[in-house]
Amino acid sequence: MASYNEISVSTLARLVGTPDCPALLDVRIDEDFDDDPRLIPGAIRQPFRNVVDLASELAGRSVVVYCQKGLKISQGAAALLRAAGIRAEALEGGQFAWRDAGQPMLLADRLPPRDAAGRTVWVTRHRPKIDRIACPWLIRRFVDPRAQILFVAASQVHNVAEKFGATPFDVEDAFWSHRGENCTFDTMIEEFGIGNDALARLALIVRGADTNKHDLAPEAAGLLAASLGLSRMYRDDLEQLEAGMTLYDAFYRWARDATEEGHDWPAASAKV
Structure with a gap:
């Protein structure tokens, strides 16, 4: 079960493809992305240290941040966004959890x-x-x-x-x-x-x-x-x-x- 300031894969999967889908930020490091260059549908890549650069664009929106495993990188990036006044959550289990649940993933090279x-x-x-x-x-x-x-x-x-x-x-x-x-x-x-x-x-x-x-x-x-x-x-x-x-x-x-x-x-x- 997702903890405070996290969203579960099942909950996010119900939002993807709908008008209510939050903004999705893939903050995986380059090495992790190169290992699996696919995105959760609708996500954009953003260096985790620079997520606050998007604060003005994300104002008033809900945001879900994910890294490879949903640990320090996505937790920290989501916290930085919250500190900037953005409603941000981390994806529980990260990209691995989304992938292992068999959810669709977008081929980034396309x-x-x-x-x-x-x-x-x-x-x-x-x-x-x-x-x-x-x-x-x-x-x-x-x-x-x-x-x-x-x-x-x-x-x-x-x-x-x-x-x-x-x-x-x-x-x-x-x-x-x-x-x-x-x-x-x-x-x-x-x-x-x-x-x-x-x-x-x-x-x-x-x-x-x-x-x-x-x-x-x-x-x-x-x-x-x-x-x-x-x-x-x-x-x-x-x-x-x-x-x-x-x-x-x-x-x-x-x-x-x-x-x-x-x-x-x-x-x-x-x-x-």
């Missing part, structure tokens, strides 16, 4: 270069519908919460990527794109190594909606309808993305927690 502000930058075609909302949701929930998403004319995606140091996705001749019958969403889950049962269910729905193969999952038609509705509600692509984040948050929580739940009306227990 991450694109970061900009001067420490963000990954991604670019795709404007007027998104399904894959181009699903992928930014996946990136911000499981890869880089601070990721910057650029929507531009289809003919200019690769040019913008070159000039602005962005990573193109969901376009032809891009690494991060469709592969065979799989969507870009599938590609990202596979390449980053972040698959779990809930994401696998969601990926099937995204694939069915994005490729008009609604027989893959009964929810695919609903996702298509909601996506097309959002595309007509918003002229601004970034506003549509923000609305779409909530849509995919709901689908993810259904895929994780509610697939066996139905809705009865009138309630079975109601008296006639």
Whole structure:
């Protein structure tokens, strides 16, 4: 059981991938990171002695810090953040405990270069519908919460990527794109190594909606309808993305927690 100022692996696992996930700081020393260069999804690396450099950015947020075993480095780094007024906890058992629990881990060498502000930058075609909302949701929930998403004319995606140091996705001749019958969403889950049962269910729905193969999952038609509705509600692509984040948050929580739940009306227990 986690002690005071610690969070358990099971508790953190319920938060990862949701809007309530705390900021995650990987403070392992370089030697420990080199032994296992994977991150808890959404984490950023930060030298443990310099965690207070992030105090202004983390103000008002909850933070979880982890090192290899959850001992002196993460305990000390979390204490430094608390001394700076940040709500910070250490992960009980550290990265070893997360790994040994079989939780998904992100392959750090798949991450694109970061900009001067420490963000990954991604670019795709404007007027998104399904894959181009699903992928930014996946990136911000499981890869880089601070990721910057650029929507531009289809003919200019690769040019913008070159000039602005962005990573193109969901376009032809891009690494991060469709592969065979799989969507870009599938590609990202596979390449980053972040698959779990809930994401696998969601990926099937995204694939069915994005490729008009609604027989893959009964929810695919609903996702298509909601996506097309959002595309007509918003002229601004970034506003549509923000609305779409909530849509995919709901689908993810259904895929994780509610697939066996139905809705009865009138309630079975109601008296006639």
